[in-house]
Amino acid sequence: MNISNLKFDKKHIWHPYSSMIHPLPTYQINYAYSYKLVLNNGRKLIDGMSSWWSAIHGYNHPVINKALKKQINYMSHVMFGGITHIPAIKLCKNLIKITPGNLDCVFLADSGSISIEVAIKMALQYWYSLKISKNKFIALYHGYHGDTFGAMSVSDPHNSMHRIYRNYLSNQLFIDISKCRFHDNWVNDTNDLDNLVKLNHHNVAAIILEPIVQGAGGMYFYHPQYLVHIRKLCNEYKILLIADEIATGFGRTGKLFACNHAKIVPDILCIGKALTGGTMTLAATITNRKIANIISNNDIKCLMHGPTFMGNPLACVAANASLNLLNQYDWKKCIFMINKQLKKDLFPLRNHEMVQDVRILGAIGVVETKYRVNVANIQRWFINYGVWIRPFNKLIYIVPPYIIKQSALKILTKAIKKSLNINNNFIIP
Ligand SMILES: Cc1ncc(COP(=O)(O)O)c(C=O)c1O
Structure with missing residues (x-):
């Protein structure tokens, strides 16, 4: 990581809902493609967020890029x-x-x-x-x-x-x-x-x-x-x-x-x-x-x-x-496949002691926890695991790009499952 860039960011740049005194950590992404985000140090993260529901076809899509390049001219x-x-x-x-x-x-x-x-x-x-x-x-x-x-x-x-x-x-x-x-x-x-x-x-x-x-x-x-x-x-x-x-x-x-x-x-x-x-x-x-x-x-x-x-x-x-x-492409089939996998992997978490509820609809998977997440800790933990998931309050949720591979989706759901076992990821009274 380039420390001076991150220091500058921390000191001078507002991020969504952030503090200028005690900002949450930010991570430098240099490149993104398909369902992957690449960190400054070269590590690849599987994206579970579609950049807040938006990157449905994944990142750096050649068809969209081509259209943009043509229009720029x-x-x-x-x-x-x-x-x-x-x-x-x-x-x-x-x-x-x-x-x-x-x-x-x-x-x-x-x-x-x-x-x-x-x-x-x-x-x-x-x-x-x-x-x-x-x-x-x-x-x-x-x-x-x-x-x-x-x-x-x-x-x-x-x-x-x-x-x-x-x-x-x-x-x-x-x-x-x-x-x-x-x-x-x-x-x-x-x-x-x-x-x-x-x-x-x-x-x-x-x-x-x-x-x-x-x-x-x-x-x-x-x-x-x-x-x-x-x-x-x-x-x-x-x-x-x-x-x-x-x-x-x-x-x-x-x-x-x-x-x-x-x-x-x-x-x-x-x-x-x-x-x-x-x-x-x-x-x-x-x-x-x-x-x-x-x-x-x-x-x-x-x-x-x-x-x-x-x-x-x-x-x-x-x-x-x-x-x-x-x-x-058959986006309905993609959503169907994601939905099926989410149900298979996440519904069993209903029995986990940290879990209040699990909700799944289309390509949205939500694990509601009993305690609020510690955003900084759980984010770091997910990154170490190789995934990009950004929970808030008591909600660990994923809305992956429609084109995500089944194997990658499995890694996302496994990350959620394992994150529940780490007490530091939560604010337990
Ligand atoms: C349902 C809904 N409405 C409105 C907005 C606001 O959109 P934007 O962040 O593009 O201003 C959001 C963003 O998360 C949203 O989820």
Whole structure:
């Protein structure tokens, strides 16, 4: 390792959720390919994270690289105000084709959080145009929608640190999620939600949720019928439904979009992360023609958002290449095989004394532990084992690239199993 680089990093560079006084260790990655990350000292790690759900085809993919190199020779970026280009047009055509239902008006945003801000604006502007005062959002406890202020306001009050920002954040309405899990028989436990909606619908612009999988807020998989129920409630009480598929989109749960498990169509859909196969930052907020027309038909006559790097051509070609790849190989079979292996290797850990629960859906494997992990210790332990897994709170989870080999996946699950036997990996009271 080059110590001076790491020293500089530690002293001067913020990492996600990091401290400038006591930062968690960082590891220098020099190269990544397929499902492997290569450390500065040449050691190869098997990747269990897909760089937070994004690198679904693995790293350094020749098809995406080729598309990026070709595009660089034309233009890396050009403003989107008053200008359009083929990469964006192709991408939006693609997205309209593959996203659920009649969603056909696409806003290209620069990150997942920004796509949520745009979704919130779409919902607010929709009701503004109709001259109906609806300014609140219903959101779910343990939901996570990003780190910008609108997104934080609809994220779980604990995880999004509402406490710190309480004088600044908008107050939204929160409700516990259904206790009925994805694989359970459906039992309707929506009374509290129904009552909240009945009491507040006059003021509620939209319900926002992560369909089927609550990610960063707890890695919980809920029953598709819950989503069906919420869709009906939204129709009945004239509330928009915003589906945040930023983590779940593009196959991760076994369906192309998690909404497809419930066969529902949201009014506004947010996608990001795997959109570019994890190569560039890009997200999108997509709504239907009716909502888009209403938004566009008020005194302002437009949707009030327009980032500098909107529709970045490089990001669009990466997304097009990634979507083409999804068409070219049998990603459903990959997810099926990963799912089977995860079940075989991780379900038996339910009996381990350190384990609270094991949850598996699509290519997502979650081991919930009884104690919080010591992130620095368990991360170091995993690296020594030769894998890249980054747990948080009581959650050791993997979302590997779809192209991971069975033998490599076995090493990941074995690493999880062995990590449970090391007390130092946990904060045991
Ligand atoms: C469900 C969900 N929504 C929104 C976001 C925010 O996306 P980004 O980190 O690209 O801003 C994330 C990121 O983890 C997410 O998982």
